[in-house]
Amino acid sequence: MKGWETLDAIERQPDKVSGAWVFRGTRVPVTALFENLRDGATVDEFLEWFPLYKDHKLIKFVLLSIELNWVIIKKFL
Template sequence: MTNIKDYINIDQEILGGQPVFKGTRVPIETLFLHLEKGVSLDEFLEDFPTVSKEQAISVLGIAEKIMTSKNIEKLYEAAA
């Protein structure tokens, strides 16, 4: 099982607590914004060389598990 803390870091001293890829200052949101704009994963990794392919794929896997959870309504309510 993937441990979120192995891939995502939240620290008030780094970008005001915005979730970033562990060991970097690259916000997780940046990956999703790039993909949303049609930028390939390989292009994202070229733009942000401090993020490993393993990290990016793991974060996408975490997002998939969250979005396909049977408890998605509870998760959405907690985030709202």
């Protein structure tokens, strides 16, 4: 299984948001996505709240994949 450091859509830098994983080129933590999904938001809502991603098809694909996996995972919680 590959680690997060191999994903082009996210990055981590010690001087950016205290070294948290963020969406590349932003200060939006990846945890914001998981927290919003946990609280019932959809990917489309997340993209509406963070419009920077609207034109990035790769980001949307990654987010939709995460949302699908989250739906599957929640069934087992």
